[in-house]
Amino acid sequence: MKGRLVALSIPGIVTPGVLWAAESAKKVVDPVENWNHLWNEVLIDLFIMGTVFSVLAIHWLIKYKATSPDQVGRGPKLTRAQSWAWAMVPAFIFMADDFFLAAKGWTVWNIYRNVPDNAYEIKVTGNMWYWQFEYPNGVTTTYSYDTKEGDGLMVPVGTPVVLRMTSNDVIHSFGLPAYRVKEDVMPGRVTYIWFNPLEEKQTWVTCVEFCGVLHSQMYAPVKAVPRAKFDEWLQKKKSTT
Amino acid sequence: MSTESHGFNLREWIFTTDHKRIGVLYLIGSIAAFSVAGIQALMIRIEQSSLGPTLVHDVATGGNQYNVWLYFHGAAMILGFLIPGLTGFAANYFLPLMIGAKDVAFPRVNAFSVWLFYAGIVMALLTFVVGDPPDVMWTGYPPYSVLTSGNTAFYVFTVHLLGFASILGAVNFLVTVIYMRAPGMGWNQLNMFVWSTVTAFVIQLVFVPVLASAVTMLLFDKYLGTHFFDPANGGDVLLYQNLFWFYSHPAVYVILLPALGILYEVVATSAKNMIFNYKAAVYGGMWGIVLISGEVWIHHLYIAGMPNWIRIGMMVSTLLISVPVGLLTISLFGTLFRGAITYTIQMKYAAACLFLFLIGGLTGIPLAMTVMTTHLSETSFVHAHFHYIMGIFSTFAVFAAVYYWFPKMTGKLAGEKLGNLGFWFNFIGVNVTFMPLFIIGVQGMPRRYWNYEMFPQFEPFHKVALLGAILVAIGMGMTILNWVISAISGEKSPANPWKSASLEWTDCANPPGPGNFTKDVVIKPEWTPYNYV
Numbered sequence: 001m002k003g004r005l006v007a008l009s010i011p012g013i014v015t016p017g018v019l020w021a022a023e024s025a026k027k028v029v030d031p032v033e034n035w036n037h038l039w040n041e042v043l044i045d046l047f048i049m050g051t052v053f054s055v056l057a058i059h060w061l062i063k064y065k066a067t068s069p070d071q072v073g074r075g076p077k078l079t080r081a082q083s084w085a086w087a088m089v090p091a092f093i094f095m096a097d098d099f100f101l102a103a104k105g106w107t108v109w110n111i112y113r114n115v116p117d118n119a120y121e122i123k124v125t126g127n128m129w130y131w132q133f134e135y136p137n138g139v140t141t142t143y144s145y146d147t148k149e150g151d152g153l154m155v156p157v158g159t160p161v162v163l164r165m166t167s168n169d170v171i172h173s174f175g176l177p178a179y180r181v182k183e184d185v186m187p188g189r190v191t192y193i194w195f196n197p198l199e200e201k202q203t204w205v206t207c208v209e210f211c212g213v214l215h216s217q218m219y220a221p222v223k224a225v226p227r228a229k230f231d232e233w234l235q236k237k238k239s240t241t
Numbered sequence: 242m243s244t245e246s247h248g249f250n251l252r253e254w255i256f257t258t259d260h261k262r263i264g265v266l267y268l269i270g271s272i273a274a275f276s277v278a279g280i281q282a283l284m285i286r287i288e289q290s291s292l293g294p295t296l297v298h299d300v301a302t303g304g305n306q307y308n309v310w311l312y313f314h315g316a317a318m319i320l321g322f323l324i325p326g327l328t329g330f331a332a333n334y335f336l337p338l339m340i341g342a343k344d345v346a347f348p349r350v351n352a353f354s355v356w357l358f359y360a361g362i363v364m365a366l367l368t369f370v371v372g373d374p375p376d377v378m379w380t381g382y383p384p385y386s387v388l389t390s391g392n393t394a395f396y397v398f399t400v401h402l403l404g405f406a407s408i409l410g411a412v413n414f415l416v417t418v419i420y421m422r423a424p425g426m427g428w429n430q431l432n433m434f435v436w437s438t439v440t441a442f443v444i445q446l447v448f449v450p451v452l453a454s455a456v457t458m459l460l461f462d463k464y465l466g467t468h469f470f471d472p473a474n475g476g477d478v479l480l481y482q483n484l485f486w487f488y489s490h491p492a493v494y495v496i497l498l499p500a501l502g503i504l505y506e507v508v509a510t511s512a513k514n515m516i517f518n519y520k521a522a523v524y525g526g527m528w529g530i531v532l533i534s535g536e537v538w539i540h541h542l543y544i545a546g547m548p549n550w551i552r553i554g555m556m557v558s559t560l561l562i563s564v565p566v567g568l569l570t571i572s573l574f575g576t577l578f579r580g581a582i583t584y585t586i587q588m589k590y591a592a593a594c595l596f597l598f599l600i601g602g603l604t605g606i607p608l609a610m611t612v613m614t615t616h617l618s619e620t621s622f623v624h625a626h627f628h629y630i631m632g633i634f635s636t637f638a639v640f641a642a643v644y645y646w647f648p649k650m651t652g653k654l655a656g657e658k659l660g661n662l663g664f665w666f667n668f669i670g671v672n673v674t675f676m677p678l679f680i681i682g683v684q685g686m687p688r689r690y691w692n693y694e695m696f697p698q699f700e701p702f703h704k705v706a707l708l709g710a711i712l713v714a715i716g717m718g719m720t721i722l723n724w725v726i727s728a729i730s731g732e733k734s735p736a737n738p739w740k741s742a743s744l745e746w747t748d749c750a751n752p753p754g755p756g757n758f759t760k761d762v763v764i765k766p767e768w769t770p771y772n773y774v
């Protein structure tokens with residue numbers, strides 16, 4: 001009887017979670033916006049759990065302070081049924097929350113892994129210790145922390161950008177906090193990420209997998225510029241090389 | 242050989258096979274590792290407190306210095322302090338007392354492990370002596386660790402020595418608990434600390450060999466020309482990371498479980514209360530963790546380009562850790578319910594741990610979600626997460642243990658004044674240090690970066706973190722000083738100063754003599770270590 005109840009309650013808890021997650025993910029397709037949205041929801045989730053436990057703990061820590069040195073605790077002695085209830089009920093609440101978060105996380109994850117068809121492809125190569133970017137017309141750019149010279153990564157505003165990445169030596173990782181995305185860059189493998197530069201701005205890519213002495217100098221500017229300006233820059237680059 | 246000798250006799254300590262002395266040796270060694278690694282931590286915080294080079298020479302070579310500090314700090318804190326402090330010191334000294342045993346099953350093997358541990362510490366310390374010290378972080382990922390001019394071999398041998406010591410300890414303690422419990426002591430009468438040690442050692446026994454083989458392959462690749470991890474010659478770049486985390490995620494429980502076990506002892510004794518839902522905590526919580534611990538390691542490779550199905554699958558298994566951890570949390574917090582709490586120093590550390598546990602555990606939840614780590618991974622958010630749960634929570638648990646059992650080990654009471662002052666410095670200090678790292682982590686501050694000139698807006702946060710680190714340094718200094726002073730000239734302790742119902746307090750002297758118990762211990766069916774009514 002108990003087993004059947006338990007079995008029945010799993011889809012009861014999971015299904016609404018999946019439905020809600022699927023519903024709320026339809027509206028927007030920008031990864032950053034989705035990430036931020038999910039982050040806020042997770043924070044609320046954590047805040048509720050954190051508050052419940054800390055309020056209880058603080059309340060008990062104060063309330064049950066011993067009044068005399070000989071006083072002893074009178075904690076409840078649970079019956080068999082109560083012990084099971086105190087194990088199974090919380091277990092199901094935690095599991096419900098887990099599946100709920102997993103469903104939401106998976107939905108946003110699918111946005112991250114499904115590259116839009118119109119994405120603009122740029123090849124990225126990690127080297128000890130600089131990034132190299134190669135555009136479809138063969139132009140390559142880089143950046144030097146030392147001279148602060150080089151174009152870094154230029155991308156057109158309004159077009160999704162997909163990066164196909166590999167490394168010439170050790171493992172690096174392409175971290176782009178402004179676009180809420182990162183993925184390791186490894187020798188012998190090609191990994192990918194995509195992002196959506198929605199407005200004109202300059203941010204930074206930093207190497208985020210430890211790679212040696214200049215690991216924290218392995219950064220480059222990422223400039224999102226209007227499409228026309230981008231095309232003009234790329235043309236000029238092509239003709240000067 | 243008598244352990245009750247009068248005066249200090251170095252020979253006796255070196256050749257001792259007494260589990261209590263071995264425990265003390267583990268404590269001294271791990272506190273030494275902790276102190277040196279703590280100085281490295283302070284140097285790291287000083288370096289980051291300003292944008293440009295602060296302690297390091299210059300931009301081009303600064304990494305050479307900084308990376309060695311980071312390497313030593315991480316490796317020594319985890320392998321040299323937390324694991325030996327919890328499973329070496331605490332388990333050695335108190336586990337046999339708690340189960341009514343005269344010693345461990347294999348006392349000489351035990352003596353051998355502690356000296357292996359010291360050899361491991363010496364191996365780690367050679368970092369500061371050799372010309373090309375290891376600079377591979379505590380994770381040691383190839384191909385970097387193979388290509389570097391640093392001596393990765395020291396890292397590998399440190400892991401070998403400490404791993405071997407730990408495997409011997411695991412066999413020893415598991416056999417001890419299975420065969421040497423006092424007559425009549427049933428499985429449901431064991432102390433929570435005993436259960437937590439048993440489960441931690443089961444994990445060590447299963448998983449350490451995997452780590453040992455991973456680092457051995459590293460050694461072969463670097464020095465013997467094999468290509469386990471070299472994709473250009475048919476190797477696999479990610480093989481090492483998979484093996485490493487297959488061990489090292491479970492290893493976080495080797496630290497977490499005994500730390501929780503200690504807190505249970507301190508909380509139950511201080512509140513004079515029974516454990517809330519003992520069986521759910523032991524069989525659901527601790528054994529649940531053992532069961533899940535080996536199925537979640539991909540959460541350390543979320544951004545390593547693994548196939549989608551495994552990144553999503555292990556998101557679910559990782560999130561499900563909340564079930565056993567939740568059961569333990571409810572049981573630990575519930576042990577306060579209707580208790581009669583006395584606020585000793587150890588209880589203050591324990592209360593602080595409840596808070597640290599919440600912060601560290603809850604921040605693990607976004608990190609368990611694959612898509613959240615596309616932004617959070619390798620930032621100071623991760624750094625703050627594992628410092629809360631591992632760095633601070635477990636360290637505070639070790640401190641609670643030292644205070645709680647101080648009268649047992651020394652026969653004296655630890656000083657209250659300096660102890661309390663040290664506690665407040667530590668508790669305020671750790672939060673001032675690590676809260677800012679959460680904030681800038683979410684904004685993209687990369688880990689393992691001494692140079693963050695691309696993000697100058699993070700500088701003030703690093704200054705606050707340094708302030709916190711200074712408070713911690715003062716607090717730690719006071720705490721360790723307090724132990725030394727109290728051990729030498731503390732006030733004599735009553736036989737059972739906390740009025741605990743646990744065997745190590747009710748049936749042993751302070752400190753216990755050879756053989757531990759003056760009378761044979763026989764356990765009655767209704768006895769539990771938490772029976773106060």
Ligand code: HEM
Nearest residue numbers: 493497540541559602605606608609614618619627630631
């Ligand atoms: C309870 C004790 C815990 C300990 C001792 C612990 C320890 C650690 C450590 C050491 C790391 C950093 C590894 C590295 O990158 O060098 C880490 C990262 C992580 N922790 Fe925890 N953790 C604990 C709890 C949790 C929980 C409860 C969860 C999830 C429910 C969790 C999820 C994670 C994840 C996913 C990462 C990897 C983040 C990344 O690199 O992207 N942890 N943890």
Ligand SMILES: [Cu+2]
Nearest residue numbers: 207209211215
């Ligand atoms: Cu790097």
Ligand SMILES: [Cu+2]
Nearest residue numbers: 490493540541
């Ligand atoms: Cu883990």
